[in-house]
Amino acid sequence: MPDNPEKPFDACIKKTQRMAGLSLMIPLLLSCSNNAVVNYATDVVVRELGGPVADAYSTVQQVRSVQKDVIAFEALVRILTTEARVNWGDEKSASNKEYVKYTNHYRTRVFVNFEQGKVHVETLDRKDLKHAIIVTLLTPYNPDEVDLFSDKAVPIGEEPMLYGQVIDHQGKPIRWEWRASQFADYLINHQLTTRASAKGTVYSVDLDLVGDHMIKRQYQYADIVRQMSQRYKIKESLIYAIMRTESSFNPYAVSHANAYGLMQIIPSTAGRDVFKLVKRRSGQPSRQYLFNPFNNIDAGTAYLHLLETRYLKNVRDPRVRHYAIISAYNGGAGNVLKTFHSNRTRAMEILNQMEPEEAYSALTRKHPRQESRNYLKKVTRAQKDFYKGDV
Numbered sequence: 001m002p003d004n005p006e007k008p009f010d011a012c013i014k015k016t017q018r019m020a021g022l023s024l025m026i027p028l029l030l031s032c033s034n035n036a037v038v039n040y041a042t043d044v045v046v047r048e049l050g051g052p053v054a055d056a057y058s059t060v061q062q063v064r065s066v067q068k069d070v071i072a073f074e075a076l077v078r079i080l081t082t083e084a085r086v087n088w089g090d091e092k093s094a095s096n097k098e099y100v101k102y103t104n105h106y107r108t109r110v111f112v113n114f115e116q117g118k119v120h121v122e123t124l125d126r127k128d129l130k131h132a133i134i135v136t137l138l139t140p141y142n143p144d145e146v147d148l149f150s151d152k153a154v155p156i157g158e159e160p161m162l163y164g165q166v167i168d169h170q171g172k173p174i175r176w177e178w179r180a181s182q183f184a185d186y187l188i189n190h191q192l193t194t195r196a197s198a199k200g201t202v203y204s205v206d207l208d209l210v211g212d213h214m215i216k217r218q219y220q221y222a223d224i225v226r227q228m229s230q231r232y233k234i235k236e237s238l239i240y241a242i243m244r245t246e247s248s249f250n251p252y253a254v255s256h257a258n259a260y261g262l263m264q265i266i267p268s269t270a271g272r273d274v275f276k277l278v279k280r281r282s283g284q285p286s287r288q289y290l291f292n293p294f295n296n297i298d299a300g301t302a303y304l305h306l307l308e309t310r311y312l313k314n315v316r317d318p319r320v321r322h323y324a325i326i327s328a329y330n331g332g333a334g335n336v337l338k339t340f341h342s343n344r345t346r347a348m349e350i351l352n353q354m355e356p357e358e359a360y361s362a363l364t365r366k367h368p369r370q371e372s373r374n375y376l377k378k379v380t381r382a383q384k385d386f387y388k389g390d391v
Helices: 006-022 022-032 035-049 051-056 060-088 127-137 177-193 213-219 222-232 234-247 267-277 288-291 295-312 317-330 334-336 344-351 356-365 370-385
Strands: 098-103 108-113 118-123 194-196 199-208
Touching: 006 051, 022 127, 035 267, 060 098, 098 118, 118 127, 127 177, 177 199, 213 234, 213 356, 222 295, 234 317, 234 344, 234 370, 267 288, 267 295, 295 317, 317 334, 317 356, 317 370, 334 344, 356 370
Parallel strands: none
Antiparallel strands: 098 108, 108 118, 118 199, 194 199
16 A cells, blocks of 8 residues: 555546546546555545444455445545535535535535534525525425535425424424525525625525424434334434434434434445344445435434344443443444453453443543544433433
C-alpha cells in the first residue's frame, strides 16, 4: 500500500471529471479504482468495527462487495462536496441528525437539524427562495423520494416529514401547498436575511420546529417499534433510545461511515449479519432498503437480537449483558471484550465476575473507543425517558 492511499483516489476523480464530468463520475470511478484504494477502504472499515462484525469479511466475495460499497459511497459524497465547495465555499452535507438537501444546480440548500429543532433555507438565487421554502415544508416523509446526494428536485404531494412539527404564522400545521405558499410569503416578508459571500449574496430564512418535535417524530414509529420488540424480544425503551441517540428520529439519517436510517445500519456489517443470520438471505441490504423506516427498525432490532443471543450470549448477568449490548451496537462486540482483556475467553471470564455497576464503569471509562464510552452513557440516559417498567 502506498504511503498516501488517497492520492490514487483523488487522481482517479480528476481523471473522470476530465473525461465525462460529474454525471458519469461514479461508474468510471469504480472502474478505475486501483487495489491500493480498495485495500485502504477495507482496512479502515475492518479496523474501526472489529469484533465479530469483522467476521463478515471472511470470503473474498464479501470483501470485494464491501470495497465496492465503500468506494461508491465515498464517490457520492465526493461529488456532493465538490459541488458544495464550488457553489458555497464549504462542504456541508447530510448527517445522521441533520437533513441537508441541495437543489437548483446546487445554488439552493436546506438544513433541518432534528436534534436542535432548527430549519434553515438559503439560496444564491433570490427568485428560488419562495419555492425552496415551500418544498422544504412539503418534503415527503418517504426517503425513497429524495436523493440526498444530488441536486435533483424534491417531489411533493405525500404527507410531509415536517407535518405537525412546523406551525405557520396562523398557528396551523402545514399539509398543503397553498398554506405552505402563504407561510413562505410571511417568512420572506418578516424574517428574510441576507449576507455577502464570495459566491454572491445569500438570501435565507430560519424557523424553529415545535417544542415537542422529537416526541411527534417518535410516535410515528410506535407501531413498528412495538411489532419488532415482540418479534425479537427486545425492550421498546431500548429501541427508542437507540433511535434517538443515533438519529434523533431523522428518517433521512446518513453518516460518513456509510450508515443509513433511523437506527444507522451499515449495510456491509450489521446489515449483512442480519440478512445472513436472521433473514437467511444472501448479500446485504441496499441504501434504499435501509431508508425504509420499517426495514430499518426491523434490521436494527434484529441486530440487537443477535448481540443478545449470539455474540454476547455468554454474559450471564442480564444487566451486564444489557450494557454490553448497547456498547457493542456502537463499537462491536469485539471491542466490548477488549475493554476487559485482549484474550476474548479471559475477557468473558472477567466480565462474568463483575457487578453491573462495575461493568458500566469500565465500558464508559476504559473502552478502546471514546465514542463508544459516550454512546453507552447517552443510550442509558435516553432509555430512562422511555421507561415503562422495563428498564
